[in-house]
Amino acid sequence: MPELPEVETIVRNFRPRLVGQRIASFNTSWPKSITPSFPRVRSALTDRSITALTRRGKFIVLHLNDASWLLVHLRMSGRFEWAADAPRRPNHIRSTWRFTTGEKLYFCDARKFGRITHTHDLAIATADLGPEPLARNFTPTALRTILKQRRRQLKPLLLDQSVIAGLGNIYTDEALHRAGLHPATTSDRVSATQSERLHESIRSVLRLAIRNHGTSIDWIYPGGWMQKRLRVYGRTNEPCRTCGTPIKSLRIAQRGTHICPKCQPKNGHKRTRRRKRSTKG
DNA sequence: TGAATTGTTATCGT
DNA sequence: AACGATAACAATTC
Known part of the structure; x- marks a missing residue:
């Protein structure tokens, strides 16, 4: 459920208190979520310091002081919570970081789909992610190339993290509506003008959502108010x-x-059929 | 109670 | 072979 704007909000919220912390211990009650394995990740984390907190697509990236990284993917229901901030012990605690300051950070995840991965090579770990839609190198031309290179329905194309990193169901629907494009449109049939409009829609809706601290749809992600600005998602009828x-x-x-x-x-409104047929042999 | 929920991966077909 | 479509799956909520 958390998509790029929600993950970005979380990263910004947790950064001031998390960066600089030294991990005293790491524990989990759900080792299936830990890659490459819980014992290896535990020893990789113990006594390491967090030097930076960033985002790549929907991944939260903890930078460690030995030039290794911890990637956290929230999937549907993952969330971080400081133990001290919780009015009571949170439900569904799956992993716990204890820091040398005595502070404790929980990774809570009702559906257990979240993933925690330690890597010594961030480039390899994120190799199959497409461009960041808000980065400078994601130009109108870059999107145009993506659309023309493939022949796929726009919706699954935009949802594909290896094509563009960070869009999920909410912002894909919102971007397509703002661009006036039907989600089943085949990507190679999008005109240059439409492509440019889609590019602008993707970026502006993501920026708007970040300004609004993301979308709070249900119990999974609280705190945002982008749901007030959504134009189609969850607005059936x-x-x-x-x-x-x-x-x-x-x-x-x-x-x-x-x-x-x-x-x-x-x-x-134009051309509803195409006649062209491959004649290659 | 079971339908709905999402991103990822495995599988099937072209 | 490479690509695209599809199904299965993780587990829980309401």
């Missing part, structure tokens, strides 16, 4: 904020998908 047409929910690539049928027409 509610009026489109652009044209008033009821938002429709459909299923694309086994994912719940939300569109405005008027703002995001299936084939655009």
